[in-house]
Amino acid sequence: MKIRPGFLLELVVNFLLPWLAYRLARPHVGETGALIASAVPPLVWSAIELVRFRRVDALSAMVIVGIVLSIGAMALGGSPRMLLLRESLVSGAVGVAFLLSLPMRRPLIFYLARATVAREMEGGAAHFEALWRERPGLASAMRMMTLVWGVGLTAETALRAWMALTWPIERFLVVSPFIGYGIYAGLGLWTLWYRKTMRRSVEASAQASGIVS
Structure with missing residues (x-):
């Protein structure tokens, strides 16, 4: 996949600018005010x-929900272990949202994928909707990706929460980043492998249909 300008702009707006707003605002308005500024x-x-x-941008909505959860977690207290738990709230909330969307007609990843396609091409949203209706394999693939990411993010949150509550803080700070990045890397590699597998399957089906016809 080519990296398109619209996708880069989306990353800047939803990740780089909130981080910059937080860093610039924190010395002047404190952590809560900085989190609000980052939204x-x-x-x-x-x-x-x-x-x-x-339409509401799906990725922006997820980022805003994460910021709101962080602000809510601050209200629970400022103990060191609570602050460690707060780091896992966003990924855990996203994982649970993925799992809860599975029984719905369209899982959460459908909206994220449609928003991405809509930015990459003119009429992308309508094109993606048509593919969703015409290719049952796409719906199955989206549900599988939703399930795997939901389970992975939820498991990562549960593991880090257990570590934050039971391990010495120093050990958690050393090991936790490797756990988090390792799980994200595993999910990312699985997604690349799964997309290639599905693409080969679609190409094989298309070739078979051509031979039959």
């Missing part, structure tokens, strides 16, 4: 998307 870029982006395309 401004994705909120503005979502408002622009709503005005232009009459």
Whole structure:
């Protein structure tokens, strides 16, 4: 896949700008105020998307939910272990959301994929909707990806929560990043492998159909 300008802009707005807003605001308004400031870029982006395309940006919504969860976790207390737990809330919430969306007509990854395609090509959302209706394999693949990412993110949160509550803080700080990045890397590699497998399957089916016809 080529990295398109729209995708890069989406990453900047939803990840780089919130981080910059947080870092710039924290010395002046404290951590809570800085978290609120970090929500401004994705909120503005979502408002622009709503005005232009009459839809809410899915990735921005997830980022905003994560920020809100972080602010809510601060209200639970400022103990060291609670602060360690707070780091896992976002990925855990996303994982649970993935799993809860499985019984729905369209799982959560469908909306993330459609939003990405819509930015990459003119009429991308309608094209993706058509593919969803015409290719049952796409729906099955999206549900499988939703399941795997939901289980992976939820398991990562549960493991890190157990570590934060039972391990010495120093050990957690050393080991936890390797656990988190390792799980994300594993999920990413699995996704690449699964996409290639599905693509080969679709190509093989297309060739078989051509031979039959």
